[in-house]
Amino acid sequence: MKAVFTRPQSLTETPMHYCPGCTHGVAHRLVAEVLDELGIRGRTIGVASVGCSVFAYNYFNVDFQQAAHGRAPAVATGIKRVLPDRVVFTYQGDGDLAAIGTAEIVHAANRGEQITVIFINNAVYGMTGGQMAPTTLPGMRTTTTPFGRDVRVAGHPLHVAEMLATLKGVAYLARVALCGVAHITRAKRAIRKAFQAQLDGKGFSLVEVLSTCPVTWGLSPIEAVRWLEANMLPAYPLGEFVTSEGKERL
Amino acid sequence: METTAERVLMKGNEAIAEAAIRAGVRAYFGYPITPQSEIAEYMARELPRRGGVFLQAESEVAAINMVYGAAGAGARVMTSTSSPGISLMQEGLSYLVGSELPCVIINVMRGGPGLGNIAPSQADYFQATKSAGHGDGRNLVLAPATIQEAADLTALAFELADRYRNPVMVLTDGITGQMMEPVTFRADTPPAREPPPWATTGAGEGPVRLINSIYLEPEALEHHNRRLVEKYRRMQSEVRYEAYRMEDATVAVAAYGLVARIARTAVDRARARGLRVGLLRPITVYPFPSAAFAEAAGRVAAILTVEMSAGQMVEDVRLAVAGRTPVRFYGRLGGAIPTPPELVAQIEALAAEVSAR
Ligand SMILES: Cc1ncc(C[n+]2csc(CCOP(=O)(O)OP(=O)(O)O)c2C)c(N)n1
Ligand code: SF4
Numbered sequence: 001m002k003a004v005f006t007r008p009q010s011l012t013e014t015p016m017h018y019c020p021g022c023t024h025g026v027a028h029r030l031v032a033e034v035l036d037e038l039g040i041r042g043r044t045i046g047v048a049s050v051g052c053s054v055f056a057y058n059y060f061n062v063d064f065q066q067a068a069h070g071r072a073p074a075v076a077t078g079i080k081r082v083l084p085d086r087v088v089f090t091y092q093g094d095g096d097l098a099a100i101g102t103a104e105i106v107h108a109a110n111r112g113e114q115i116t117v118i119f120i121n122n123a124v125y126g127m128t129g130g131q132m133a134p135t136t137l138p139g140m141r142t143t144t145t146p147f148g149r150d151v152r153v154a155g156h157p158l159h160v161a162e163m164l165a166t167l168k169g170v171a172y173l174a175r176v177a178l179c180g181v182a183h184i185t186r187a188k189r190a191i192r193k194a195f196q197a198q199l200d201g202k203g204f205s206l207v208e209v210l211s212t213c214p215v216t217w218g219l220s221p222i223e224a225v226r227w228l229e230a231n232m233l234p235a236y237p238l239g240e241f242v243t244s245e246g247k248e249r250l
Numbered sequence: 251m252e253t254t255a256e257r258v259l260m261k262g263n264e265a266i267a268e269a270a271i272r273a274g275v276r277a278y279f280g281y282p283i284t285p286q287s288e289i290a291e292y293m294a295r296e297l298p299r300r301g302g303v304f305l306q307a308e309s310e311v312a313a314i315n316m317v318y319g320a321a322g323a324g325a326r327v328m329t330s331t332s333s334p335g336i337s338l339m340q341e342g343l344s345y346l347v348g349s350e351l352p353c354v355i356i357n358v359m360r361g362g363p364g365l366g367n368i369a370p371s372q373a374d375y376f377q378a379t380k381s382a383g384h385g386d387g388r389n390l391v392l393a394p395a396t397i398q399e400a401a402d403l404t405a406l407a408f409e410l411a412d413r414y415r416n417p418v419m420v421l422t423d424g425i426t427g428q429m430m431e432p433v434t435f436r437a438d439t440p441p442a443r444e445p446p447p448w449a450t451t452g453a454g455e456g457p458v459r460l461i462n463s464i465y466l467e468p469e470a471l472e473h474h475n476r477r478l479v480e481k482y483r484r485m486q487s488e489v490r491y492e493a494y495r496m497e498d499a500t501v502a503v504a505a506y507g508l509v510a511r512i513a514r515t516a517v518d519r520a521r522a523r524g525l526r527v528g529l530l531r532p533i534t535v536y537p538f539p540s541a542a543f544a545e546a547a548g549r550v551a552a553i554l555t556v557e558m559s560a561g562q563m564v565e566d567v568r569l570a571v572a573g574r575t576p577v578r579f580y581g582r583l584g585g586a587i588p589t590p591p592e593l594v595a596q597i598e599a600l601a602a603e604v605s606a607r
Binding site: 042043044045047054055057061062063064065066067068071074075076077078079080081082083086087088103104106107 | 276277279303305307308309311312313315316317318319320321322323324325327341342345349450451452453454458459460461462463464
């Protein structure tokens, strides 16, 4: 019998702890499939961040280091500099990457650090119970913006992809979304290109992945996907911001 | 400098850097701060052409986390900084201890608190010896008194880091970092060191490896911490100290690092005036040579602790002697350095006081 769908080798059989409908699981699977397809599982080192994906190492079947909140790009830099022929990636949420770890991501990108960053933007802090993130939309209610994010008080959403796209060290940068099969297929293509950029020694690569957090958004999984489409897609335009071959359609 | 030279005149900071390269350091990550920047500058010049990696980080926070990544990947790695930088490295230090990663951290102390000044100080003693960041962490701390010793203890620090899978700090000060002295280096060729079996080297098809310090279950974290505590207990066998002219001493001076050097001169001068005084100098300030102090407490009538701080190591001295002999403190602050005449006067006053009793 021909197998048409199997677990990627790069994923363990450990059941994931993510909430039902959370797209962290989808993002994990896409990364694992790409590692399998590129045949790099055995020489990849992942860096887990602080946030709901703190336990990513339980699910990826590759060597892993767990990093302090926001510092994954620095940890990845340390690994890659002493093991330049390995593939190194970080997996970070928006609180991790765009708040406490802003300096680390900007400078890793600007150095052209040969690492790949999977950046999960779910517009909220999931793990700590739904507080405002730098990516929280104006007017969006969170536990620390109970009346909706007021940009005069809390500032504006941080557009990480656009910001990092201005840096010379970036070789590949895209924003994708995990709402619907077509988007997920594009997301995988972007992740693959990001790892390929590292394998080709071209520089820093990052994929910003618009994701859902149904639990802290207070929505069902389906409603969360609809909310992402209706609210996040207009605020965070999708597409490739930096490619080394010139822009292509994802 | 010519790397094969036997005995060379060098700045303390440069001697530390050269000793680290000869000890086989593979990577240096750091951020500039006076009075230790020569370590980074030396590394930038020397390390790439001698088989290592140099990278100037965007901050001390990033530097120590780069150290974490490289140490986890199995490389012999170090950083260096000075007091305000050490405060920023506390976060990473805690993770290094929690994940049991070997590395060497050099702290060339300057005056504080806050921005303070760039003059020499010993006011980071508590921070260095009492807690490696948040949590129950500990790290070995070596305190050189000469430039030769700074080089030797830097090499030793790498060995101890590997032996205990733990960060090791070399605690020195702005004068020791900046002054020049002749120094002889141990080895010319760095010792070969394979990545340890636990390192995340992304090497092949065997079981995956993990560097981590999260234990959600209280019992699991308690177990982990008890294992670490047992390791700190084993570190007690690394205690090093120097006893100078202590054989017949009735007064002991306790001092480490630069101050111990000055105290040594003061001891000689006081001896020339007929006072029976000696010097007890901790070389490891963690673990503290408590047994040596407890033993001395049975023999001397008083101990004078001298530091370039408001009084930090003196607490360890008091704990060690447990009230068996009076412990006095003399400190200079903010980058001021005690002089031999100042210390002789302190010793004379204390000797007069105890003989009047
Ligand atoms: C130094 C530090 N500050 C704060 C925290 C608490 N903390 C844990 S996860 C988190 C937010 C994570 O949010 P995000 O990166 O968006 O990931 P998500 O949970 O949404 O997947 C915070 C603030 C911490 N662990 N360490
Ligand atoms: S809290 Fe949000 S981000 Fe975290 S696992 Fe649940 S749904 Fe996912």
